[in-house]
Amino acid sequence: MERPLKPPRSERTGRSGPTIHDVARQAEVSIGTASKALNRTGHLRQETRDKVLEVARGLGYRANDLAQALHRARSMTVGIISNDSFGRFTLPIVEALEQQLANHGIAIFMCNATDDAEREKQHVDQLIGKRIDGLVVTSRRADERPPVGPLPAGTPVIYVYSQPQDHGALSLVPDDEGGARLAVHHLIGLGRKRIAHITGPERFEAVRLRHQGYANALAEAGLAARAGDYLSGPWTEEWGRMAVARLFDAKGSRPDALFCGNDIIARGALEELRERRIAVPAEVAVVGFDNWNVMTDGARPMLSSVDMNLSELGHEAGRMLLAMMGGERVPVGTRRLPCTLVVRDSSRL
Amino acid sequence: MERPLKPPRSERTGRSGPTIHDVARQAEVSIGTASKALNRTGHLRQETRDKVLEVARGLGYRANDLAQALHRARSMTVGIISNDSFGRFTLPIVEALEQQLANHGIAIFMCNATDDAEREKQHVDQLIGKRIDGLVVTSRRADERPPVGPLPAGTPVIYVYSQPQDHGALSLVPDDEGGARLAVHHLIGLGRKRIAHITGPERFEAVRLRHQGYANALAEAGLAARAGDYLSGPWTEEWGRMAVARLFDAKGSRPDALFCGNDIIARGALEELRERRIAVPAEVAVVGFDNWNVMTDGARPMLSSVDMNLSELGHEAGRMLLAMMGGERVPVGTRRLPCTLVVRDSSRL
Numbered sequence: 001m002e003r004p005l006k007p008p009r010s011e012r013t014g015r016s017g018p019t020i021h022d023v024a025r026q027a028e029v030s031i032g033t034a035s036k037a038l039n040r041t042g043h044l045r046q047e048t049r050d051k052v053l054e055v056a057r058g059l060g061y062r063a064n065d066l067a068q069a070l071h072r073a074r075s076m077t078v079g080i081i082s083n084d085s086f087g088r089f090t091l092p093i094v095e096a097l098e099q100q101l102a103n104h105g106i107a108i109f110m111c112n113a114t115d116d117a118e119r120e121k122q123h124v125d126q127l128i129g130k131r132i133d134g135l136v137v138t139s140r141r142a143d144e145r146p147p148v149g150p151l152p153a154g155t156p157v158i159y160v161y162s163q164p165q166d167h168g169a170l171s172l173v174p175d176d177e178g179g180a181r182l183a184v185h186h187l188i189g190l191g192r193k194r195i196a197h198i199t200g201p202e203r204f205e206a207v208r209l210r211h212q213g214y215a216n217a218l219a220e221a222g223l224a225a226r227a228g229d230y231l232s233g234p235w236t237e238e239w240g241r242m243a244v245a246r247l248f249d250a251k252g253s254r255p256d257a258l259f260c261g262n263d264i265i266a267r268g269a270l271e272e273l274r275e276r277r278i279a280v281p282a283e284v285a286v287v288g289f290d291n292w293n294v295m296t297d298g299a300r301p302m303l304s305s306v307d308m309n310l311s312e313l314g315h316e317a318g319r320m321l322l323a324m325m326g327g328e329r330v331p332v333g334t335r336r337l338p339c340t341l342v343v344r345d346s347s348r349l
Numbered sequence: 350m351e352r353p354l355k356p357p358r359s360e361r362t363g364r365s366g367p368t369i370h371d372v373a374r375q376a377e378v379s380i381g382t383a384s385k386a387l388n389r390t391g392h393l394r395q396e397t398r399d400k401v402l403e404v405a406r407g408l409g410y411r412a413n414d415l416a417q418a419l420h421r422a423r424s425m426t427v428g429i430i431s432n433d434s435f436g437r438f439t440l441p442i443v444e445a446l447e448q449q450l451a452n453h454g455i456a457i458f459m460c461n462a463t464d465d466a467e468r469e470k471q472h473v474d475q476l477i478g479k480r481i482d483g484l485v486v487t488s489r490r491a492d493e494r495p496p497v498g499p500l501p502a503g504t505p506v507i508y509v510y511s512q513p514q515d516h517g518a519l520s521l522v523p524d525d526e527g528g529a530r531l532a533v534h535h536l537i538g539l540g541r542k543r544i545a546h547i548t549g550p551e552r553f554e555a556v557r558l559r560h561q562g563y564a565n566a567l568a569e570a571g572l573a574a575r576a577g578d579y580l581s582g583p584w585t586e587e588w589g590r591m592a593v594a595r596l597f598d599a600k601g602s603r604p605d606a607l608f609c610g611n612d613i614i615a616r617g618a619l620e621e622l623r624e625r626r627i628a629v630p631a632e633v634a635v636v637g638f639d640n641w642n643v644m645t646d647g648a649r650p651m652l653s654s655v656d657m658n659l660s661e662l663g664h665e666a667g668r669m670l671l672a673m674m675g676g677e678r679v680p681v682g683t684r685r686l687p688c689t690l691v692v693r694d695s696s697r698l
Contacts, residue, residue: 021471030472030478077458077479086441087440098461107475109426111461112447119451122370122380126456129379226489237647267647271620294643297584298616 084140100318156324179339180213226348240268263295301345380454449667507675528688529562548610589617612644650694
């Protein structure tokens with residue numbers, strides 16, 4: 001029962017070979033019925049079961065390890081508990097996860113707990129009542145939170161963009177430290193010598209990790225980190241404008257690059273630089289974080305930014321959850337997935 | 350069976366009197382079990398049923414029309430099909446709807462169809478397989494779309510921020526025309542005589558309706574609508590900047606107010622006015638549409654905007670769906686719910 005399950009490539013991408021969807025469609029039955037027939041489970045009329053199997057043979061459908069393992073799933077449903085009010089960070093994650101699971105005929109229950117522990121408990125109870133085959137917990141912050149539960153023993157649980165305080169489950173989060181290093185190495189590659197870091201409140205783990213990545217990248221390049229070049233404040237455009245005013249009103253030399261903790265701050269910083277007629281990127285290159293197109297595309301010039309690859313985080317969560325539902329053991333603890341840098345005119349020479 | 354169902358006020362707000370949640374919690378059973386016991390349906394041990402009823406009596410819980418009607422629901426689940434990739438417009442709607450339904454122990458299946466008809470069909474089939482008690486269709490545009498389906502006869506369906514081409518179901522959308530009139534009447538109230546309208550592409554019904562509201566408000570105040578003061582273009586900040594340049598580079602008199610078709614356009618317009626050192630609101634007052642805080646709060650000055658009250662749209666959808674699930678007939682066709690105006694510094698004298 002515990003043998004590791006490695007879905008073949010085609011199953012991971014869902015691109016090649018007939019799927020259970022194809023079988024269900026041609027046999028004119030629901031996905032659930034096709035699944036029962038193919039996995040020899042549940043109650044079906046023999047006639048229906050035979051028809052599905054005949055169609056599957058005709059199409060060359062081959063139940064793979066994953067599909068066979070999935071017959072253990074009872075309800076073909078998964079619950080998602082979000083504390084982001086279905087917000088900006090949760091969206092791409094849930095979208096990717098939903099797609100991944102839908103490809104396997106699994107539907108998702110979406111529950112919004114908005115940081116209300118009592119409401120979360122009600123949702124969890126309700127999901128247990130629905131006999132979900134797995135649970136995903138996501139949030140508006142990647143920070144640690146109390147573990148969800150209690151759940152029936154053996155229910156697969158994954159935290160995405162969220163971490164349980166007891167580290168008792170798998171958690172997938174973006175590699176903030178690595179993302180910050182990417183941005184700062186890029187600015188150093190442009191020949192910049194004095195890179196300031198304007199960022200959000202330090203109570204966010206992401207702020208602390210991005211600051212660490214910034215400091216590490218400077219150290220690796222032999223550049224000094226000046227205390228006054230690290231500015232922490234609220235996640236607002238106004239703070240971006242204020243921080244630029246503080247940096248550029250000071251006597252003496254000026255920064256020649258800004259690495260901002262998110263795109264909203266970067267947007268404010270770009271506006272203030274523009275009003276001061278400081279050329280971007282010629283005099284000061286700017287990179288943000290989040291790669292949020294609403295902010296990056298309206299900015300002048302268009303803003304370079306670190307992308308947390310939240311869709312990939314959602315896809316990976318789906319793959320891991322399917323593996324766990326198939327009986328595979330996965331290591332608990334936090335896994336940090338790589339960010340990428342999207343270069344636009346604000347840092348392109 | 351067809352008698353109209355009017356939930357009492359306390360049931361609508363969920364604020365007063367013990368709820369099924371209270372009963373379930375105190376009886377230490379799931380919502381589903383409590384529901385079955387209170388509605389005398391489903392398979393339960395007599396002991397469990399008696400305990401729930403005893404707790405309900407102790408708490409003074411009174412099953413109302415709605416709760417009793419809901420016993421007809423089979424799965425206590427509702428499906429939501431979205432073509433907005435769980436996006437900006439869908440979010441507040443789904444959040445409100447989810448809350449409304451969760452208060453009645455109903456869970457939602459969330460499906461993302463991203464304008465892919467084939468994928469949507471798969472989702473609908475899957476939801477039918479899950480025996481959903483109702484379906485909500487929502488979208489990134491309030492425009493007409495092909496009706497979803499086919500569904501089992503009698504399945505309640507509501508379109509929210511979306512309209513079926515055949516007008517064969519209830520559709521709830523914001524009153525765009527009324528929202529535009531609110532904005533323009535407000536600007537007229539400030540004493541503005543020449544109000545320009547910079548907006549999005551005319552293929553959007555919302556653009557056409559907002560333009561109509563703008564024209565109606567001007568006509569009601571006896572103001573002339575100049576052809577050159579209506580500018581339709583893309584939904585971008587750049588278009589907002591370009592349109593302001595076009596209006597203010599022209600010879601002759603200038604507009605003294607701008608009503609923008611969305612907040613992104615208004616944001617670009619405000620930036621261009623700022624760069625031209627045209628005082629807002631003293632010389633030109635500006636109002637946007639959507640009341641999207643990302644755009645309104647970062648703007649200088651903070652942007653007045655029309656709010657579509659999407660949460661209220663979601664709540665109303667939840668109320669109507671519950672009524673339909675309880676056997677009430679609701680009129681089909683499009684119902685337009687009122688917008689409100691949020692005044693900030695860009696139009697406050």
